[in-house]
Amino acid sequence: MCGMPQQPPVRSTPEPPARPDASMSLLTNVMDHSLDDGYAEAAARKQAQGGGGLPRTLRAKLGLAVGLVLAALVVTVGAAQARIAAPVVAKEREELIDRIERETKAADKLESDVDGLRDDVGKRQREALEKHGGDQGELVALLSGATEVHGPGVKLVVDDAKDTEQGGGGPRESAGFSDTGRVRDRDMQQVINGLWQSGAEAVAINGQRLTSLSAIRAAGDAILVDNKPLAPPYTVLAVGDGQQLSTRFQDSADGQYLHALQENFGIRTNISVEEDVRLPAAPSLIVRNAEPQAGKGTS
Known part of the structure; x- marks a missing residue:
């Protein structure tokens, strides 16, 4: 007899659905077992030996x-x-x-x-x-x-103005420089020349003998006589007819110049007649000979 086709038996329990991550088994394994087996074994040994290392x-x-x-x-x-x-x-x-x-x-x-x-x-x-x-x-x-020489003469003392500031300044005639009340080398040059012209026979400054070849110069604020520095006050000794030498000098243009320095800039000066002043010899001499030139005779 003809019968109907045989049907597969029906399961009593349904089959569980497939896991969504079934296709990612490698990634899942890495996530579930991130620690390498060697590290895991080493950690297990340390734990078995009674500790996991020194405390922090x-x-x-x-x-x-x-x-x-x-x-x-x-x-x-x-x-x-x-x-x-x-x-x-x-x-x-x-x-x-x-x-x-x-x-x-x-x-x-x-x-x-x-x-x-x-x-x-x-x-x-x-x-x-x-x-x-x-x-x-x-x-x-x-x-x-x-x-050395000694005899009657005059003593002239020239000093900076009182409470003079140190440093600075320049020639009195030069623009752009402020006068500081200091005695300059040019001032002493005029004083010495005035004494010579007034009849002085020998002159010395602070014990430094002057000759016709002596030079009075400046180095900064210092005054040099024959390259030797002098410090104020400047004491000038001159041998000559004392009273006459004093009068002639004070009446001369150079004496008036010194007086103007005293009045306008406060330079301190004092001149006195001396019965006997002593001047040393110059430390060194420069001797020059004058000779007539040939062919320069007069007709």
């Missing part, structure tokens, strides 16, 4: 202790090196001081030798001047400053 606070203390030990070692090594180098530095310093002292003594000796030779040369020049000067030898020696 203990590790920090150990690190600090190691750092302090290293710092102490560095300081100790540095101190030892400094202690070793100190004697070497001290020795070099002593050697340098000794060298400076030796060179200073040598320079002082050379300077003394130069002064001695200069005095000897000056003495020989004065002797030759007196010997070969003829009838005018004494006068030539006086004018050239070759010999």
